[in-house]
Amino acid sequence: MAExxxxVIIAGGGMAGLITAASLAIFSKQNFRILVVDRNxxxxxxxxxxxxxxxxxAVSKNSIDYLAKHTGIVYGKPEIEHEVDGVLVYSPDHKTKVLFDGKGYMLNRKLLPRRQVEDAKKRGVEFAFNVTVENVIAEDGWVKGVVGRSKSGEIFKKRARLVIDATGSASxxxxxxxxxxxxxxxxDRDxxxxxxxxxxxxxxxxxxxTYFDPRYAIIHLDQYLAPGGYAWTFPKGENKVNIGLGYQKKALELxxxxxGRSDGLNELIDQYVASNPVIKNPRFPKSEADKGNEKGNWQVPVRRPNDCLVTNGYAIVGDAAWMPRPIDAGGIGPAIYASVILGRVAAEALEAKDTSEAGLWKYNVEFMRNYGYPMASFEVLRRYLQTLPNDDINYGMKHFLSEEDISLITQRRHPKFRNIxxxxxxxxIRVASKLELAKGLKYTAEKSERLIEINLSFPEKPEGFEEWHKKLLAELYEAYQKFGN
Ligand SMILES: Cc1cc2nc3c(=O)[nH]c(=O)nc-3n(C[C@H](O)[C@H](O)[C@H](O)COP(=O)(O)OP(=O)(O)OC[C@H]3O[C@@H](n4cnc5c(N)ncnc54)[C@H](O)[C@@H]3O)c2cc1C
Structure with a gap:
C-alpha cells in the first residue's frame, strides 16, 4: 500500500475550503499535514x-461570531467592507417589509481569501495553486487521493488519508x-x-x-424582475452597492x-438596476480592491444540503454539498458552520486513525443538529413561493404574516402562519379570494414541523441512514407532487 x-487534501480553496483548512489545523494543534489544492x-x-x-x-454577524467563538479567527477591515443592521425583504409592491436576520457584514470577497490563505499558512497549511482537480483516486471502496492537472499540463496525483471536496457548486x-x-x-436543474x-x-x-438604504441589505421579491428567485440591493457604503439577482430557469422561461420577451440574466439585472430610482449614473469602481470583480454570473444550489456529507476517506462542504439556504441562497453562513464542524470532526477522526464513513459520520450529525435541520422545510417553502404570482406574494406578506411569523423569520425559522x-x-369568508394561498402557506408550515422532526432524528450511525432517508424523501415527495414541481 502506497503511503x-x-x-488531508482539501480540493478547492474558497470560503469553505480555507475555513476548513484553518479549523482542522487549529483543532488538531497543527498535528497533521494539510494541503489545499486550488485552480487559481x-x-x-x-x-x-x-x-x-x-x-x-452579505453574511450575518451570527456566522462571523460563530467562527470567532470556535476558532478564534476574527475578520476586520479591509475584508469586511461595510456593516448593516439586517436584511429587509420587500414585497413586489414595496408595501410590506420583513426584517430577516440581525446585524451583518458586507465582505470584500476578493480580499478575504488573501487573508485566509496567509492565516492558514501561519498554521502550517500547505498550498498547491494553479492545479485543477479532476477526479479522486479510488481503491477498494475508499477515496485515497486526488488526480488533476497543473496549468502547464502536468499530471498532479497525490494521496491522502482524507479528501475534502470544497470545489463549489460545479464539483x-x-x-x-x-x-x-x-x-x-x-x-435537479430546478x-x-x-x-x-x-x-x-x-x-x-x-x-x-425601499430601493436603497446604507443600513440594510435589501431583498426584492418580484416574479417579473427575478422569476423564481429574488433581486438584491446590498449596500457597500453610502454610494456603493452590490446589486444583482437570481432566477430559476423554468420560471424565467414561463x-x-x-x-413575449427573451431576457437572460444580464438583461434582467440591467432592468433591475434601471428600475432603481436611487441609483443614478452607476459605474464600476476603479479601486484595486474591486478590480477584476466588477461584474459576473454564477450558479447557486438552493436545495437542502446533500443528505449525506461523508463516505470512506471523503467529505463534502460548502456549495459542493449544496449548503446555501434554499430560501435566500445564502451560502457563506452555512459554509462557515459546516467548515468549523468538519475541521473538528476530521481532526478527531485522523487522531483516531479512522477516516471511514463511520469515523466521519459525526460531521453529518453535528451539521444537521446545529444548522441543517430546517433546510428541507425551507426547500419546501421555496418551491411553494416559486409558484406564486406577485399579487399573491403581496397579499400573503400583508395579511398572513403575524408578528410571531416575522419574529421567527428574523431568527431564520419557518413561519407558522398561525393567523391562517x-x-x-x-x-x-374574509379571505375567500385567496383561500388557495392561505391553504398553501399553512401546508408549508405543517410540513415544516414534520421535516424538522425527521431531521432532528438524523441517525447517529450510518446503519440507520437508509430508513431515515426513506422517511425524509416520502415527506418531501408528497410536497413536490402537491406543488407540481
Ligand atoms: C451571484 C451570487 C450571489 C451570492 N450572494 C451571497 C450572499 O450575499 N451571501 C451568502 O451568504 N452567499 C451568497 N452566495 C453564495 C456564496 O457565494 C457561496 O455559498 C460561497 O462562496 C460558497 O463557498 P465555497 O467555498 O463552497 O465555494 P466557492 O466560493 O465557489 O469556492 C470554490 C473554490 O474551489 C476552486 N475550484 C473549483 N473547482 C476546482 C477544481 N476542479 N480544482 C481546483 N480548484 C477548484 C474555485 O476556484 C474556488 O477557489 C452567492 C452566490 C452567487 C453566485
Missing part, C-alpha cells in the same frame, strides 16, 4: 470564475465519485438558481429607502413566454 503524501493562482485565491469572486457578499469530484456511497451525486451581480458606485437620485385559521368560517 499517503498528506493526511496564488495572487487570486478564492476566485470563483474568470469573472471574479461572484457573490452578494466534479462529487458527481464523478466512483465508489458506492450514500452521498448524492447530482442535483434546484439551481442562475445568479449574477454588479458592484457599482453611483450618484444618489431619489430618496427612497415569464418570458407570457410577456382554516377552521374559522369568518376567516374563510
Amino acid at each position: 499517503p503524501d498528506y493526511d 493562482s496564488e495572487d487570486e485565491p478564492g476566485k470563483k470564475t474568470s469573472h471574479g469572486w461572484i457573490c452578494g457578499d 466534479l469530484l462529487r458527481s464523478r465519485l466512483p465508489i458506492n456511497t450514500k452521498i448524492q451525486r447530482e442535483i 434546484d439551481i438558481e442562475s445568479t449574477g451581480r454588479y458592484i457599482y458606485e453611483f450618484d444618489k437620485g431619489a430618496e427612497d429607502q 415569464r418570458n413566454k407570457r410577456f 385559521e382554516l377552521l374559522n368560517p369568518a376567516f374563510l
Whole structure:
C-alpha cells in the first residue's frame, strides 16, 4: 500500500475550503499535514470564475461570531467592507417589509481569501495553486487521493488519508465519485438558481429607502424582475452597492413566454438596476480592491444540503454539498458552520486513525443538529413561493404574516402562519379570494414541523441512514407532487 503524501487534501480553496483548512489545523494543534489544492493562482485565491469572486457578499454577524467563538479567527477591515443592521425583504409592491436576520457584514470577497490563505499558512497549511482537480483516486471502496492537472499540463496525483471536496457548486469530484456511497451525486436543474451581480458606485437620485438604504441589505421579491428567485440591493457604503439577482430557469422561461420577451440574466439585472430610482449614473469602481470583480454570473444550489456529507476517506462542504439556504441562497453562513464542524470532526477522526464513513459520520450529525435541520422545510417553502404570482406574494406578506411569523423569520425559522385559521368560517369568508394561498402557506408550515422532526432524528450511525432517508424523501415527495414541481 502506497503511503499517503498528506493526511488531508482539501480540493478547492474558497470560503469553505480555507475555513476548513484553518479549523482542522487549529483543532488538531497543527498535528497533521494539510494541503489545499486550488485552480487559481496564488495572487487570486478564492476566485470563483474568470469573472471574479461572484457573490452578494452579505453574511450575518451570527456566522462571523460563530467562527470567532470556535476558532478564534476574527475578520476586520479591509475584508469586511461595510456593516448593516439586517436584511429587509420587500414585497413586489414595496408595501410590506420583513426584517430577516440581525446585524451583518458586507465582505470584500476578493480580499478575504488573501487573508485566509496567509492565516492558514501561519498554521502550517500547505498550498498547491494553479492545479485543477479532476477526479479522486479510488481503491477498494475508499477515496485515497486526488488526480488533476497543473496549468502547464502536468499530471498532479497525490494521496491522502482524507479528501475534502470544497470545489463549489460545479464539483466534479462529487458527481464523478466512483465508489458506492450514500452521498448524492447530482442535483435537479430546478434546484439551481442562475445568479449574477454588479458592484457599482453611483450618484444618489431619489430618496427612497425601499430601493436603497446604507443600513440594510435589501431583498426584492418580484416574479417579473427575478422569476423564481429574488433581486438584491446590498449596500457597500453610502454610494456603493452590490446589486444583482437570481432566477430559476423554468420560471424565467414561463415569464418570458407570457410577456413575449427573451431576457437572460444580464438583461434582467440591467432592468433591475434601471428600475432603481436611487441609483443614478452607476459605474464600476476603479479601486484595486474591486478590480477584476466588477461584474459576473454564477450558479447557486438552493436545495437542502446533500443528505449525506461523508463516505470512506471523503467529505463534502460548502456549495459542493449544496449548503446555501434554499430560501435566500445564502451560502457563506452555512459554509462557515459546516467548515468549523468538519475541521473538528476530521481532526478527531485522523487522531483516531479512522477516516471511514463511520469515523466521519459525526460531521453529518453535528451539521444537521446545529444548522441543517430546517433546510428541507425551507426547500419546501421555496418551491411553494416559486409558484406564486406577485399579487399573491403581496397579499400573503400583508395579511398572513403575524408578528410571531416575522419574529421567527428574523431568527431564520419557518413561519407558522398561525393567523391562517382554516377552521374559522369568518376567516374563510374574509379571505375567500385567496383561500388557495392561505391553504398553501399553512401546508408549508405543517410540513415544516414534520421535516424538522425527521431531521432532528438524523441517525447517529450510518446503519440507520437508509430508513431515515426513506422517511425524509416520502415527506418531501408528497410536497413536490402537491406543488407540481
Ligand atoms: C451571484 C451570487 C450571489 C451570492 N450572494 C451571497 C450572499 O450575499 N451571501 C451568502 O451568504 N452567499 C451568497 N452566495 C453564495 C456564496 O457565494 C457561496 O455559498 C460561497 O462562496 C460558497 O463557498 P465555497 O467555498 O463552497 O465555494 P466557492 O466560493 O465557489 O469556492 C470554490 C473554490 O474551489 C476552486 N475550484 C473549483 N473547482 C476546482 C477544481 N476542479 N480544482 C481546483 N480548484 C477548484 C474555485 O476556484 C474556488 O477557489 C452567492 C452566490 C452567487 C453566485
